[in-house]
Amino acid sequence: MKIFVCIKQVPDTETRIKLKPDNSDIDSNGVKWIVNPYDEFAIEEAVKIKEPNQGATVTVVSVGPKARLTNSLRTAMAMGCDDGILIDEANSLDSLTMAKAIAKAIKAEGEFSAVFTGVLSIDDNESAIGPMLAELLEIPHVGVVSKLESAGDEWTAEREVEGGTKEVFTMKLPGLITATKGLNKPRFASLPNIMKAKKKPIKEMTLSDLGLSSDDVKIQLNQYQMPADKEPVKMLTGDSAAQVSELVKLLREEAKVL
Amino acid sequence: MENILVVAELQNGSLKKGTKELLSSLVGKGKTISAALAGEGADSIKEELQKYGVTQLFNQASLTQYNPTSFTQFFAEAIKQSGANLVLASSNAMTKDVLARVAARLDAGFINDCTELSFDGGIHLRRPMYSAKCSAGVNLKLEGTSIVLMRANQLPVLEGTESSTCEIKALDAGTENETLKVKDIIKGESEKLDLTEADRIVSGGRGLKEAKNFEMLEELANVINATVGASRAVVDSGWVPHSMQVGQTGKTVAPSLYIAVGISGAIQHLAGMSGSKVIVAINTDENAPIFQKASYGIVGDAFEVVPKLTEQLKASL
Numbered sequence A: 001m002k003i004f005v006c007i008k009q010v011p012d013t014e015t016r017i018k019l020k021p022d023n024s025d026i027d028s029n030g031v032k033w034i035v036n037p038y039d040e041f042a043i044e045e046a047v048k049i050k051e052p053n054q055g056a057t058v059t060v061v062s063v064g065p066k067a068r069l070t071n072s073l074r075t076a077m078a079m080g081c082d083d084g085i086l087i088d089e090a091n092s093l094d095s096l097t098m099a100k101a102i103a104k105a106i107k108a109e110g111e112f113s114a115v116f117t118g119v120l121s122i123d124d125n126e127s128a129i130g131p132m133l134a135e136l137l138e139i140p141h142v143g144v145v146s147k148l149e150s151a152g153d154e155w156t157a158e159r160e161v162e163g164g165t166k167e168v169f170t171m172k173l174p175g176l177i178t179a180t181k182g183l184n185k186p187r188f189a190s191l192p193n194i195m196k197a198k199k200k201p202i203k204e205m206t207l208s209d210l211g212l213s214s215d216d217v218k219i220q221l222n223q224y225q226m227p228a229d230k231e232p233v234k235m236l237t238g239d240s241a242a243q244v245s246e247l248v249k250l251l252r253e254e255a256k257v258l
Numbered sequence B: 001m002e003n004i005l006v007v008a009e010l011q012n013g014s015l016k017k018g019t020k021e022l023l024s025s026l027v028g029k030g031k032t033i034s035a036a037l038a039g040e041g042a043d044s045i046k047e048e049l050q051k052y053g054v055t056q057l058f059n060q061a062s063l064t065q066y067n068p069t070s071f072t073q074f075f076a077e078a079i080k081q082s083g084a085n086l087v088l089a090s091s092n093a094m095t096k097d098v099l100a101r102v103a104a105r106l107d108a109g110f111i112n113d114c115t116e117l118s119f120d121g122g123i124h125l126r127r128p129m130y131s132a133k134c135s136a137g138v139n140l141k142l143e144g145t146s147i148v149l150m151r152a153n154q155l156p157v158l159e160g161t162e163s164s165t166c167e168i169k170a171l172d173a174g175t176e177n178e179t180l181k182v183k184d185i186i187k188g189e190s191e192k193l194d195l196t197e198a199d200r201i202v203s204g205g206r207g208l209k210e211a212k213n214f215e216m217l218e219e220l221a222n223v224i225n226a227t228v229g230a231s232r233a234v235v236d237s238g239w240v241p242h243s244m245q246v247g248q249t250g251k252t253v254a255p256s257l258y259i260a261v262g263i264s265g266a267i268q269h270l271a272g273m274s275g276s277k278v279i280v281a282i283n284t285d286e287n288a289p290i291f292q293k294a295s296y297g298i299v300g301d302a303f304e305v306v307p308k309l310t311e312q313l314k315a316s317l
């Protein structure tokens, strides 16, 4: 059984974001990079499925600049992935180009049983890579999965939608799952596993090795802006009755939202 | 970008607000507009669509339950037949999932979570980035098709004044196969608008002390027709389900009014709600970071302030 997990490296939420002087992108100097938190659910689930299966393997795949990305692949390996594929690309790509790169890299590896991604990455909220990848690999997918029964070759996946409603699907393998909170509790890597991860193999390639180029993108982001300064908060004073009366008045007459 | 397809969605038999927002952005812009509806209700929205100048509605009434396989086939076919070079949809669980897949099938550009859209001259699009710490302009390639998903509650709703004739085109492109089947639907308890679509939200955090005190927020929410949300701290404590979590690892919301009760305003919470138009913070700690993002702040005890607020609003609405 061969499983792939696709991860993205994103700025830590606590990181302060600054822009490049020409506003063409963020300034990545000083940014602390982490594995996208939703991808940890994907890694955990893949490793959990692999562990009781003799001979099963999990390969972690990611696209980004090698200099910083290697670190995140090692994190995934310390959590139990067996090997990695690093697609070295410094330019930012749109979702479709990224999905195409990952799909080509996965296809080149031969047969597989399942692919996991996080439901979205917290840098851009796109939520697109999973479904795109499934389409390009010509396999079914279930998105936003918070519960999975993964015995045998027909899996049952619970997909979370609006209003707390859950859509339950049965999916025949090979298939793709996008993981969300609730699916599992990602493990912390132990020190011995962190050491072991350093020796696990990483296959490196570039976009052009895959027959793609960053010029292929169909969507480009530009003209980055910091948010406009917001008006200072109006603190309402007096006892709670006075505060509440003032609030209702302001919501009605000033903000006009009631 | 002259030929546009809008993904139509229904609520209680008429067009959903998110769909109306998209159609409103096209009013008076001289575009050729098609719409696509998966599921029943084509007849009930036909008239509304005509007022917005929609000339054809692609529909497959049999698609009553979401399945990525059949919905991908349907939308891909509708887009192809319409010849649209721009597809607009309101971003939600269904559209995000299916249209990303459609984009891969049609080799189309795809961008989600946009918050600004206008058609003055060309198309103007922006979206928040990095949990709304900054924003970026979005450039679409002009050749080929682009699929753009807008966050709900970002655009004004205008009344349509056109008098086009809208032809319903029945498709049967969407079929399921044995690789992916819907087994069950577990209905959520909430009949309220989902957080991502709500125009008013009352959210509670650890300051509420225990699960049953969320009832106090429910009462306030009922009076102003709001949906109740929560911080991660209370979701992790098991007081409320994850579907109610607002923030970086919960829902991204953008209502006109967001009332944060007993929420400190951690950066991961702000990431999910700082796009709200008006933010009210009620917190005992005058130094809570939430006040820096708030429009109006009340330093006070939630158990005193919230019932009074509910009473006043009840009396005056």
Ligand SMILES: Cc1cc2nc3c(=O)[nH]c(=O)nc-3n(C[C@H](O)[C@H](O)[C@H](O)COP(=O)(O)OP(=O)(O)OC[C@H]3O[C@@H](n4cnc5c(N)ncnc54)[C@H](O)[C@@H]3O)c2cc1C
Residues within 6 Å of the ligand: A037, B204, B205, B206, B207, B208, B230, B231, B232, B233, B234, B245, B246, B247, B248, B249, B250, B251, B261, B262, B263, B264, B265, B266, B267, B268, B269, B272, B282, B283, B284, B285, B288, B300, B301, B302, B303
């Ligand atoms: C990777 C990651 C992702 C995260 N994602 C999210 C997310 O999606 N959403 C999210 O919300 N958090 C998220 N968090 C957690 C976040 O960092 C905070 O821990 C969380 O938001 C705190 O919740 P809170 O404001 O309810 O609790 P606290 O921070 O404990 O704040 C409680 C507040 O209640 C006030 N209070 C106490 N008593 C009263 C009273 N009687 N009346 C009024 N006010 C009172 C206190 O002054 C305090 O400000 C994430 C964290 C990480 C690391």
